[in-house]
Structure formats: structure tokens, C-alpha cells
Amino acid sequence: MENIHPIFDQILGKADKERLLQQKGIVIWMVGLSGSGKSTLAKSFEKYLHDSGKLTQILDGDNLRTGLNANLGFSAEDREENIRRVAEVAKLFAHCGVITICSFISPTTSIRQMSREIIGDDLYHEVFVECPIEVCEKRDVKGLYAKARRGEIKNFTGIDSPFENPENPSLIVNTDLKNLDDCLQDMIKFFVPII
Structure with missing residues (x-):
């Protein structure tokens, strides 16, 4: 590490990039069980923002596990x-003024705090x-819960691995009580004023 010399203080800052994009770079970290609707809602919100002239990036669990995190399994450590890794990437995007939407189960309080x-x-x-x-x-469109119930998938969140509900999220969206359009409106009402 002695040969690493960060140049963060020498490069253009977040405010410079936000002025260029005319938006605020933030990270929207969407958490919930598999099948809760995180990715569906993230895609809908991204389309809304894009149609409104905002630059966005979705970081999705399934997509990143085929590339950046392909070497990781589902143990607690992995x-x-x-x-x-995702948080570090999201931070980089946000510092470039990009509205970054992360869709990850993020099952524990400690992981979300990190x-x-x-x-x-x-x-x-x-x-x-x-x-x-x-x-x-x-909903189980991927058939994952059925496989977990049969013991074909180990450490599956909600079955044999815990999910701790967030204690103080910025926003709660109840996808079992509202349709996609109403959930999207909840996202729009909360986030558009701050971006």
C-alpha cells in the first residue's frame, strides 16, 4: 500500500460534475427479499428519470454477479x-453526479450499515x-424459493438465511399492497425533489 498515492484532491469534484449534468448524484439502495419487486421498481424508476432527462445507473445483484462479483458465492463472508464492492462502485457513480439505483437483497443490518x-x-x-x-x-419467477425449499439452494435469504427488516429506511414501498404505478409514484414523490 505504500506505493499507492490517491489523487482524489487533484481531480474534478462531485459539484463540478453535478453542474454539468444539472442533477444531484445520490445512491438509492433498494433492499428486500427476492421477488419483492426491487428490480422491477428500479427499472421503472430509472425509465421515468431517463425520460425526465436524468442520467442514471442501475446496479443489480444478478447482473453484478455475472461480472464484477462472479467469483463470490452466498456465504455470509461472500x-x-x-x-x-457494490457500495464502492455506487459511491464512484454518485461522485460523478449519476443517480445510482442499487437493487440488492442486503439481508442484514450490518451489511446495510457497511x-x-x-x-x-x-x-x-x-x-x-x-x-x-x-x-x-x-411470484417466484426464477423458481428459487421452490429450489431452496427442496434443499437445492443453500443460504437462501428468507428460507435458511435471515433477512432483517430495515429499522429506519428513507422510504418504505409496499409492493404487496400497491401496484407498480403507485409504488413508482411513491419513489417519484420522495426522490425527485432531492435530485
Whole structure:
């Protein structure tokens, strides 16, 4: 590490890039069980923002596990490293003025706290995409819950690995009680004034 010399103080800052883009770079960290609707809502919100002239980037669990995090499994240690890497990437995007939408199960309070600490309180906005596991299992478009119930997938969140509900998220979106359009409106009302 003695040969590493960061140049953060010598490069253009976040404010310079936000002026260029005419928007605020933030991280919207969407958490919830598999099948809760995180990715669906993230894609809808991204399209809304794009149509409004905003530059966005979605970081999604499935997508990043095919590239950046392809070498990680689902043990507690690998889940933590997965989120650590994602948080570092999200922070870089946000510092470029990009509205960064992260869609990750993020099952534990400690993992979410780590991502908040990496990204920073001023940039990190947690959205709990709340949906009962029974509803998530009925949706189960990937067939993952069924495989986990049969023991074919180990360490599956909600089945044999815990999910701790966020205690103080910036926003709660109940995808079992509202349709996609109403959930999208919740996102728009909360986030558009701050970006």
C-alpha cells in the first residue's frame, strides 16, 4: 500500500460534475427479499428519470454477479464482500453526479450499515421494498424459493438465511399492497425533489 498515492484532491469534484449534468448524484439502495419487486421498481424508476432527462445507473445483484462479483458465492463472508464492492462502485457513480439505483437483497443490518458508511450518509438513501415472503414465493419467477425449499439452494435469504427488516429506511414501498404505478409514484414523490 505504500506505493499507492490517491489523487482524489487533484481531480474534478462531485459539484463540478453535478453542474454539468444539472442533477444531484445520490445512491438509492433498494433492499428486500427476492421477488419483492426491487428490480422491477428500479427499472421503472430509472425509465421515468431517463425520460425526465436524468442520467442514471442501475446496479443489480444478478447482473453484478455475472461480472464484477462472479467469483463470490452466498456465504455470509461472500455476501458482505458482494455488498462492499457494490457500495464502492455506487459511491464512484454518485461522485460523478449519476443517480445510482442499487437493487440488492442486503439481508442484514450490518451489511446495510457497511454500505451506508462506504457511500456516506449524505448520498445514501435506503428504500425498503416490503413484501411478505408468502407473496414473494408466489411470484417466484426464477423458481428459487421452490429450489431452496427442496434443499437445492443453500443460504437462501428468507428460507435458511435471515433477512432483517430495515429499522429506519428513507422510504418504505409496499409492493404487496400497491401496484407498480403507485409504488413508482411513491419513489417519484420522495426522490425527485432531492435530485
